[in-house]
Amino acid sequence: MNDTNQTWLITGSSIGRALAEQYASAPEVGQVIYTWRSKEPTFGSPKVKPLQVDLTSELDIENLVGNLDKLDGIINATGFLHDEKHKPEKAIARFTPEGLVRSIELNTLPTALLAKHARKLLKASPSSTFATISAKVGSIEDNRLGGWYSYRASKAALNMMLKTLAIEWRIALPHCSVAALHPGTVESPLSRPFTGRHHNVMTPEESAGHLKQILDGLNPDKTGRFWSWDGSELPW
Numbered sequence: 001m002n003d004t005n006q007t008w009l010i011t012g013s014s015i016g017r018a019l020a021e022q023y024a025s026a027p028e029v030g031q032v033i034y035t036w037r038s039k040e041p042t043f044g045s046p047k048v049k050p051l052q053v054d055l056t057s058e059l060d061i062e063n064l065v066g067n068l069d070k071l072d073g074i075i076n077a078t079g080f081l082h083d084e085k086h087k088p089e090k091a092i093a094r095f096t097p098e099g100l101v102r103s104i105e106l107n108t109l110p111t112a113l114l115a116k117h118a119r120k121l122l123k124a125s126p127s128s129t130f131a132t133i134s135a136k137v138g139s140i141e142d143n144r145l146g147g148w149y150s151y152r153a154s155k156a157a158l159n160m161m162l163k164t165l166a167i168e169w170r171i172a173l174p175h176c177s178v179a180a181l182h183p184g185t186v187e188s189p190l191s192r193p194f195t196g197r198h199h200n201v202m203t204p205e206e207s208a209g210h211l212k213q214i215l216d217g218l219n220p221d222k223t224g225r226f227w228s229w230d231g232s233e234l235p236w
């Protein structure tokens with residue numbers, strides 16, 4: 001991108017916040033619009049504008065994009081794996097309708113709404129990026145361990161959204177690169193109960209650094225792909 005006054009929209013409290021810090025310190029970025037849901041963060045950089053948004057609300061997203069003329073990039077780093085009521089299911093006997101609906105609502109829906117409403121803003125940029133943090137466990141081909149039905153299914157649905165969007169936008173927004181990203185295993189409230197067995201748990205800052213490197217290297221010839229944090233490509 002040659003633009004020296006880029007505007008990025010970034011969401012999500014751990015990896016997303018680290019991405020917002022890193023984009024705010026990039027010289028080509030003039031503003032980062034950062035959305036939060038439950039806890040207002042503070043940022044060192046005056047380039048970051050935090051806004052409270054519920055990304056499952058179409059009205060909230062319409063209001064968010066309504067005041068903007070152009071976006072050069074969107075990175076949605078929100079998601080859901082567990083709460084007090086819902087845990088990832090080790091076996092189908094643990095599956096609940098509410099768990100699946102909640103997973104789809106928080107892992108799949110926000111990206112669809114962002115794409116629908118921010119399309120014209122990305123079109124106004126000479127070179128734009130539309131990325132969402134998915135998860136390797138959303139890959140159908142890579143599924144060897146099983147389990148986590150609702151999370152896997154909602155991330156697989158998210159991946160299908162992104163792949164389908166890339167096909168539509170290859171014609172409609174030929175300057176936009178669409179990407180699904182796997183951030184690696186990263187320390188965060190979402191992953192905390194499950195990282196015990198992992199040796200290489202990254203900080204959100206480390207993961208964000210890797211993801212930014214991937215996004216910096218994107219171009220429309222690479223649209224519609226699923227990238228792992230280390231730069232390798234994952235099967236859908």
Ligand SMILES: NC(=O)c1ccc[n+]([C@@H]2O[C@H](COP(=O)([O-])OP(=O)(O)OC[C@H]3O[C@@H](n4cnc5c(N)ncnc54)[C@H](OP(=O)(O)O)[C@@H]3O)[C@@H](O)[C@H]2O)c1
Nearest residue numbers: 012013014015037038054055078079135185186188190191
């Ligand atoms: N951490 C890992 O090891 C790992 C591995 C693979 C994939 N991922 C993916 O990476 C992404 C980021 O996760 P993370 O690890 O950075 O965890 P995180 O800090 O817990 O981030 C999840 C975010 O989603 C937000 N959120 C949930 N529902 C929302 C809604 N309706 N509107 C707006 N925001 C909402 C949460 O907001 P609140 O803070 O207000 O709850 C939180 O900011 C997720 O998509 C996750 O599936 C993470």
